[in-house]
Amino acid sequence: ALTAPTNMPVNGHFASVGQNGTANFEHGVQVIDEEKEFNSDLAKYLQFTKVAHSGFNYHVISVFGSQSTGKSTLLNALFKTDFGVMHEAERKQTTKGIWLSKNKSTTGKMSDNILVMDVEGTDGRERGEDQDFERKSSLFALATSEVLMVNIWEHQVGLYQGANMGLLKTVFEVNLQLFLKDKKSTSRSLLYFVVRDFLGTTPLQNLRNTLMQDMAKIWQSLSKPKGLENSSIDDYFDFAFTALPHKLYQPEQFTREVEKMATRFRDGHRDARRDPLKSEFENGVFLPEYHRRIPADGFSHYAEGVWDQIVENKDLDLPTQQELLAQFRCDEISREVMVAFDALVLPLETAQANTARTGEFTLLADLGKVMTTARSDAVTAFETEAGRYHKGVYQRKRTELETKMDARLKALFTGQLTAAHKLGVEGFSNAVSSEVKAGQKKGASYDFAEIVKTQKKVALQKFDSAAKASAIAGLSWSTYTQELTLYQKELDKVSAQLRKDEMRRLATRVERWVRSKLTDSVGLEFNALGSGRGGTGAPEKGAQPVEKGIWDRIWVLFTKTVQEAETRFAARAQSFDASPEEVEVGIWRLRRKAWGVLRAKVDEEMMEGNLLLKLRENFEDKFRYDEEGVPRIWRPTDDIEGLYTKARESTLQLIPLLSKFRHSETGSPPPLDKWIGHQPAAATAADEEDLTPIGGVDEEEGKSLEEETTILNEAKRQDLTVRFKKAADGVYVEAKRSAIGGMTQ
Ligand code: GDP
Ligand code: MG
Structure with a gap:
């Protein structure tokens, strides 16, 4: 009876999506299952859809609303997704937990990389049990999403005691709880009301006024945390409204309105002259200030951390989550860039260790060039990937990375100086001896002092140019004044x-x-x-x-x-x-x-x-x-x-x-x-x-x-x-x- 996607068994148990390969991603990915478990396949899904590499150029929308109000139907229409919907004849919950899918619509004006989260609806009949999940999923959505869509029947507007009002109350409460700690970012979100089965007899403007009044009432009724007693709902939320006709009774109009609505999902900006209350967000719903600033490649890890905190009923502290995420990702990125670094540097280290062991010193060719490339490539790659994360953590991890690389590069540099020293002294000694021998052979009285002077100059030049070619310009450890002095002393001793x-x-x-x-x-x-x-x-x-x-x-x-x-x-x-x-x-x-x-x-x-x-x-x-x-x-x-x-x-x-x-x-x-x-x-x-x-x-x-x-x-x-x-x-x-x-x- 259910028109469920092929990977969703009707007995209620969901296979771990993605574990059998990317084919299962056709219907998106179940981020949170009905057992409230987080599915780390989300990371794979983001890789699969190429969102992972988009940096900040992605968007997250969550959809809320009572059971069977046509949410999944709407999403599928708007974003050409394939969320499970309920068959007309049945009345049974279909969406379990939270599903996520990337927008597949190719409507020209839509933003890149829109991720849509379809949240399990609350069933009015069994609200008590669902309240816990409603609260948890609200928190999760607020921590991740820019736009929260609330699906509501027209005939429910003004029913203050209705299920939707309970949901909104929950959203406001968790919002206060969440952003109390995060005063710096003062994250805003867009609450996007979609009024369904809109008859058109009451203008949308009136419905909006009614909804705004209801929300103001709810806001007032909240017991606000200390310091936020006088806060207003507008401090945290913007509002947008769309009305849609009945899908079954007015299918063509429904389709037309949905198409119009789809064009709003593009990058917007706040118009200073625009009255937020009157705004229809015609110019795009994705305002930069809504973005949670989680780099796409860290989104999965961040979402998992947030969900873990929520499930364990711990205080969800987003700044901490972001720092933890930054640490995790910076470490990961650091390891990644070290792979390329190792590919260049390890062979040099091995070669140097070998020559040092046999005592047959040789100079590593182009050492300075290779080291400079290896280091700057690593730093640049790290900067590009990790630079989007928490600044403090990023700086610290970057310093860690540089310190780690520099320790190895410095060892190479020092080894090279040692080799240049040994080879230089040996070369000097040999050159003087062979010149003396040549002088003796010719029988002429050779000038020993002159030979020494000339060869010393040659030896010093060789060392200096070898050292110069092995250094990384601008790094404090990459100098060799002391070594040069030591070398000079050694030459004097040999002389x-x-x-x-x-x-x-x-x-x-x-x-x-x-x-x-x-x-x-x-x-x-x-x-x-x-x-x-x-x-x-x-x-x-x-x-x-x-x-x-x-x-x-x-x-x-x-x-x-x-x-x-x-x-x-x-x-x-x-x-x-x-x-x-x-x-x-x-x-x-x-x-x-x-x-x-x-x-x-x-x-x-x-x-x-x-x-x-x-x-x-x-x-x-x-x-x-x-x-x-x-x-x-x-x-x-x-x-x-x-x-x-x-x-x-x-x-x-x-x-x-x-x-x-x-x-x-x-x-x-x-x-x-x-x-x-x-x-x-x-x-x-x-x-x-x-x-x-x-x-x-x-x-x-x-x-x-x-x-x-x-x-x-x-x-x-x-x-x-x-x-x-x-x-x-x-x-x-x-x-x-x-x-x-x-x-x-
Ligand atoms: P969800 O639980 O909110 O995701 O609802 P579904 O999308 O699964 O749809 C629930 C039921 O509502 C299905 O039987 C749909 O056919 C029906 N439905 C879809 N769109 C509309 C609509 O615009 N108006 C009405 N009255 N029913 C709709
Ligand atoms: Mg649904």
């Missing part, structure tokens, strides 16, 4: 280390030079020993024996050579900005090393075989040449033995002389300790590391200067003496033989 290395290389070069110089000059001195009288070959007449002053000469040679090396070293070191302390340490090391070089050279010359050879040459020189330097031809009459003994004794004197590095006149060791000097204060452990201890200089060595300058020990001397004597004996025997042989010739 100092590189300079130290360069000093070492220089020291090595100078040492090498000292070694080759000493090898030559000291070698000559020792070679001279071979001729008992200085020089090689035949001694010149009257020449002094070389032996006596050998150590004096070697010491002078040595100190002069080192002095020259020091001058070269200091000049070069100063050219690359080495400090006086560093030069001092370098010279100290050079002296010690040079002494080592000299000792090694002397030890080489004094190796048993070498020395024996020199002694033998020295001896032979004295034995086989006369004072004039003329070779002797031995004759049996010669005092071979005497000459032999003299020459041998003379050469033997060399052994103790050569055994100790001593001044020829004072007999004391060279002033090695004074010459090397104290260890400079600036010398580090690293500077000492490769140094050989020197007796008499390094006290803890436990070796005296005497010992340091002792070249041959007692045992060696004795051994050498024995071996030399044997060699000399051999020469003597040979001389003897040659003397005898000369005679036999």
Whole structure:
């Protein structure tokens, strides 16, 4: 018997609308079912009808009125909706709870996105039970709707005790209750009376006056909350009236009037000259001040929150509801915008974490650009969606969102700076080293200080441009002055280390030079020993024996050579900005090393075989040449033995002389300790590391200067003496033989 929509079983139980897919939305959505449960499919329905994305560009109308007064019929006619209507022959309630449907009429002038709520009518016969729902649905409608349509029979107008008057009383009461707390917004609503079965005998103007008087009476009879005692009905409501002829008796007129009425559902504005009481709202019923300012994408959540409060009989506090809604939606929107943010930022975070773990730092390309885009896209999206909600909440949530993003972006930025730092320092060090190497290869004397200066500039520029390209302009955390200072310090530290290395290389070069110089000059001195009288070959007449002053000469040679090396070293070191302390340490090391070089050279010359050879040459020189330097031809009459003994004794004197590095006149060791000097204060452990201890200089060595300058020990001397004597004996025997042989010739 019911012409119910297909998804509404007649046994009174409604399937949860929408759960089987969007097909069920054909008849709208049941927002509140007869069990007073809220149906969250409303959100899906708003998505499905694309209202959810309309921001504030939507409207809500609620229809009230007694049972079976043709409300649903009217809505279907006005908005081409498909609300359930009662079959003519039956008298049974059809609309259960609250249904909502989007306007499907395409009448040109109607506003976009009109949402119509068909509210379960009160049945005059069973009012007691329905009163609770009437109150709840009134509250719900007032909290959500701009326009409240009240359907009323013409013959009921003026019946003050009628069901409609009870309904209006309820509406006024809950309105006071609702907007008492919300003084700021002073929400207004339009009460739109539709007088049905209008005969036309009484002008609509008269009916309106009667209704207005009745409402004034009701308003007066209300016990108003404190502070609102003198409030007027006009403070909260505007009124509009339309009369419609009987649908069944005058179907054509009904249709015509409905079509006319439909054109009123468009965006209106308040005309200052217009008397609200006389106004027919011809210019549109949707005045901006009626709008509840709930963004469409939050409407479902808001409606649910409001309904929950109503059902639990809690004080419905709309500002609180709006704040709660704002919090909920802002969080939701925040999560949504973070999805896009993550898509851009997560890969960067992963890449950075990986390089940090492996220690192979790399710069993330276009970091600043990507971060700027990710952040501003998120903020813009958030602003667009969430900006419509409660300002305070929106601001707070926006700050939260920005803080959350900035924490991650800052970490990326810091990571990037770390990478730029590591890479920059490494690059600087490598560049300097390779330039030095190239300079060494060319053999030209390269300018170390200049290399460092140039490369430092390059390194600083690289860091600065990397940092700049990784920053987000205008954000306080996106600066790097401190990091730049740290980087500069690190470059200075590395420069100092590189300079130290360069000093070492220089020291090595100078040492090498000292070694080759000493090898030559000291070698000559020792070679001279071979001729008992200085020089090689035949001694010149009257020449002094070389032996006596050998150590004096070697010491002078040595100190002069080192002095020259020091001058070269200091000049070069100063050219690359080495400090006086560093030069001092370098010279100290050079002296010690040079002494080592000299000792090694002397030890080489004094190796048993070498020395024996020199002694033998020295001896032979004295034995086989006369004072004039003329070779002797031995004759049996010669005092071979005497000459032999003299020459041998003379050469033997060399052994103790050569055994100790001593001044020829004072007999004391060279002033090695004074010459090397104290260890400079600036010398580090690293500077000492490769140094050989020197007796008499390094006290803890436990070796005296005497010992340091002792070249041959007692045992060696004795051994050498024995071996030399044997060699000399051999020469003597040979001389003897040659003397005898000369005679036999
Ligand atoms: P609702 O309960 O207020 O939604 O009423 P319905 O739209 O379901 O209609 C209830 C009954 O009133 C149905 O039998 C309709 O045919 C009938 N009806 C519809 N329009 C009119 C009208 O303009 N005048 C009268 N007298 N009856 C109507
Ligand atoms: Mg109905």
